[in-house]
Amino acid sequence: MSSQTRKALVAVIGGSGVYNIDGLENARWQTVTSSFGEPSDELLFGELDGQPLVFLPRHGRGHRLSPTTINYRANIDALKRAGVTDIISVSAVGSLKEEYAPGHFVLIDQFIDRTFAREKTFFGTGCVAHVSMAHPVSTRLMDALEASCKQLGLPYARGGTYVTMEGPQFSTQAESFLYRSWGADVIGMTNMPEAKLAREAEIPYATVAMVTDYDCWHPDHDHVTVEAVVKVLTANADNARSLVKTVAPKIYDRPLVDAQGGDHALEFALITHPEARDPEMVAKLDAVAGRVLKG
């Protein structure tokens, strides 16, 4: 493995309650077009302590988009086109474990994908690819998130399984009990297919999940409502902002090649014979898969 390093271009994907990054110098919203349709919003480009950062509000400014209608492919494709090398995703989640009380941060390392109404791959008929999702999160990014949580004295857990439900309705109690019986830690509606698409686009990805509620399984807590989620998000907004500002400088210097394969996931993933590839599809994949489709 090469020990060479390069400068990262870090992107933060902001979830519910996180529609902007304040304190960005030279901040400008810019349209980045994608061959996969409309991203959630323009991208916000700027610098944090002199280092470049890109921000995308997952639901769009004003929270226009539901988890199902977010164009996850366009979002990841646009970030790739902008030159992004690493993604930190920020998400509100419900807790499935007693010990993860509202206000806690869980650094996710696994996902269960229960979504069923979303485009989940950049590939398909005309150019088939199968990437590994065994380890969906970059340990390097998680290390940086953990160091930042420690530095800021935030209550956090390293490692946790995030169940992605389709939504937009919250879970029934039977579903919530089921996910708990699977040993899952938190629940949300957005991180899949986002993490799968980041992997296909060869962008290392990590999620910091901010617990906002106990979903609906806990006998001593009210069932989740948007009002309760927003209240906890507002109370913890400063922590989320500080976390983003603290973590970015820690990942600015990155290895040329991510040790876990997050940035060379397509190396052995394409199976369609070059002569059988659909040229239109190959053209659409110029940003996501140009590295392996060329030549």
Ligand SMILES: CSC[C@H]1O[C@H](OP(=O)(O)O)[C@H](O)[C@@H]1O
């Ligand atoms: C407003 S509560 C439900 C909403 O919040 C989470 O979104 P995000 O991951 O973007 O913070 C959850 O997944 C739902 O989309």
Ligand SMILES: Nc1ncnc2[nH]cnc12
């Ligand atoms: N309980 C919950 N279920 C799904 N998504 C959530 N986002 C925040 N809390 C949630």
